[in-house]
Amino acid sequence: MFKSLVINKNDSQGYHTSLKELNDEDLQDGDVLIKVLYSTINYKDALAISGKAPVVRRFPMIPGIDLVGIVEQCDNDKFSIGEHVLLNGYGVGEKYLGGLSQRARIDSKFLIPLPKGITPFNAMAIGTAGYTAMLCVMALEKQGITPDSGKILVTGATGGVGSFAIRILAELGYSITASTGSAEQVSYLKELGADEVIDRAELSEPGKPLMKERWAAAIDSVGSTTLANVCASINYGGCVAACGLAQGMEFPSTVAPFILRGVSLLGIDSVMRPQQDRLDAWARLEQTKLADKISKISTTVGLEAAIEVADQLLAGGVTGRVVVDVNA
Incomplete structure (x- = not known):
């Protein structure tokens, strides 16, 4: 069992986001199983969690358009067990189950290797x-x-x-x-x-x-x-x-x-950007000295606190980035 934020929409509760325990059978199809380390709260995530815009295309949905984690299983030779991988966009958290979860099963074509010079935490602070x-x-x-x-x-x-x-x-x-x-x-x-x-x-x-x-x-x-x-x-x-x-x-x-x-x-579309553009952008990010300012730009919360942070972000009450430690 593992914890995830889950968005549901039904007649009894209406639109509702809560922290739930799931198992691997609850995850979508995909060829890479990931132990998630960190995710984030972006503007689109805040809209999805709050229900203030029709971001979510299917229910139940795990929000989170970003994630970084460790490969636990890969059904092809694209990634190795234990490798760190990174995801931004591609409709994850909208059409596909997202990163605000302790585990995720993702299509390998949505993933890129985490650049060697960027830590998992900093990857999500950048996000x-x-x-x-x-x-x-x-x-x-x-x-x-x-x-x-x-x-x-x-x-x-x-x-x-x-x-x-x-x-x-x-x-x-x-x-x-x-x-x-x-x-x-x-x-x-x-x-x-x-x-x-x-x-x-x-x-x-x-x-x-x-x-x-x-x-x-x-x-x-x-x-x-x-x-x-x-x-x-x-x-x-x-x-x-x-x-x-x-x-x-x-x-x-x-x-x-x-x-x-x-x-x-x-x-500028970041959601469906071709793989090479993503690799080029992250290679440039790896070359910067952004790590020196990460503490100024980012704050960290746990999974459950992300629900409240979503409302704060939409109200203009969040400065910089919010990193979600999904295992906190």
Whole structure:
């Protein structure tokens, strides 16, 4: 027997998440059996656990879009018994049983080896948020954005993606503007590497189709009106990597930034990303000095506490990343 968070939806209890004991027969089909060490709470996990958005596609569901663990059984030669493996996305925690469990059975095509230079705990402190942030940075680099191009804006700066984006960009020598609604977190953002911090209110209300050029590029995890204003404020020939929807899914913009200033809007999907992109992003993450800031960016909770943390995250009460020690 082992413990898992389980989401159920039925006539008697409605939508309900609780800590339950399961056995291996309760797990889905897959060719790799994993002893899970750590998982995380991401924005999507919080939506799934709380039921505040239709993230879950089947019931019962074990949430958790991230996991790191040790291979206990593998039905092919892709992984060895005792090897550490890593998972981000692929619909796990939505369509497939996820990582907020002490054990998981996963399709091997969803897994990559844990990089040698990253510990299991740090892999989850980085998690989908840090991996997504690195995908965004790599997308800006492919568009020719360098530290000499000008200031880079990071919205949703105290969230997981924002926190890691700032740290990665700072390490690479970029000048960073952080946008946040948490005035009390200015020192946190500057410690990560932000050069200046602005109030998110500057970007969250409807603006003009074209606004003053302020940034060479941006990483946006907020969406909605904020993303529209960001695009309207990018320098000629700049670009925006869009990877989230914390403010909303709508995009109330015009074509003006794109056809009059040559701005590029880059969509960043981390869920179904091809294997090689994942390996490249994690190889870059392995090269960084993120481990030096992990304690600043992350906190740790046990499985049952993850339910309460999900509500706190949706209410904007969580800074950085939440690692879940599934065996605590």
